[in-house]
Amino acid sequence: MAEDRRTRRSRRVLGAALVELVLERGFTALTVEDITERADVARATFYAHFRDKEDLFACVTADLLAELSERLAPAVADSAIGFTGKPVLEMLRHAREERDLYRIVLRGEGDGKPLQMFVDACARATAEEFRARAERNAVQPRIDPELLARVWVGEQIAVLRWWVEQDTPTLPAEEVVRMLLDLALHGRYWASGFESLA
Amino acid sequence: MAEDRRTRRSRRVLGAALVELVLERGFTALTVEDITERADVARATFYAHFRDKEDLFACVTADLLAELSERLAPAVADSAIGFTGKPVLEMLRHAREERDLYRIVLRGEGDGKPLQMFVDACARATAEEFRARAERNAVQPRIDPELLARVWVGEQIAVLRWWVEQDTPTLPAEEVVRMLLDLALHGRYWASGFESLA
DNA sequence: AAGTTATTGAACAACCTGTCTGAAACTGAG
């Protein structure tokens, strides 16, 4: 009824093989045959499921994104008013579990398309949110909402990338969120010990 | 004495062709023949100058980076103490002049390698600077300097990318710098009209 | 157990790569 067990397996092992190999050699260096070999699957099987490398990668990242959205939903609902840091925390937890894939995506593998799409979508949504809040509070924002959204999303992505790329035991997710919150509230000068300059 | 006029021409037109084509079709979709055709140069000539596509791209971006460093030097010297925004402003001006190339690099074309290398180099240098400042002022920073550097660099890159991707007459560079300065000093909540929450 | 569906290995043309020719065109120094 659902889906043939074989197709599930094929798609799964192919995705896993892709992730492994991208981490080892980088996306562009890979051959479809490299992937099928690692997955222990015939090359013809690959083309039965995906148009090409890019397609496979797109599917894998789409799955990841869907999973993230699901996990983010309750956290976002909680922080509808103001910034609680809950969504960021949840994203960090998700990244810790799916570290390999996050690394790949955040490195901009595959032409950076998956990453850019994600970033642009986040930025658009955030900008919209900022505009709505400003209007609700009847404030003329000092900062272009579009720019503010880019700053906000850009810094989160940058920190996320840095965090998942760390090999040595890294800062706990809760600490990262605390620092981001701190920065959002007080700005950078204060954070780096330069109150005197402000 | 210097360099053969022909080699200069070949390298120049090949670089220009690459930029044009990447903007039109994306880096990975390109063929060496596509490039030589657009540049009106024989395919063999390409290989007389570059190992492959990646090599050409690396050369083009290296030139851009060298140009940027040169222009940034005086601005950086001026703002050795504190954050004046001068380097950012100079970078924005440079980006306005070399908009096509900036777009390509910031999109993460070519495996995102040129971009990631630039970002990582900036982040390392910035983190070092933050650490040095903290030590000089004998302050225990509330925020991990490494994380702070990622935030700082990440937001600039994000804004830069957004800025060069704009089609419609965009925010003037001076305004962008003012807003970034504002954010660095006061944080985001205040900037978006949420003082009440802080 | 039977019918359906997926996998397999092989073969295929089309394309791209990177290298190598020898001939022709160009350049810069004298």
Add this chain to the structure above:
DNA sequence: CTCAGTTTCAGACAGGTTGTTCAATAACTT
């Protein structure tokens, strides 16, 4: 202007990758 030294050029080459197709085999679902 001449001439030796480079660079460009068109074409050919083997090697590898791509995406498609096919019939035989294996695995799955009901």
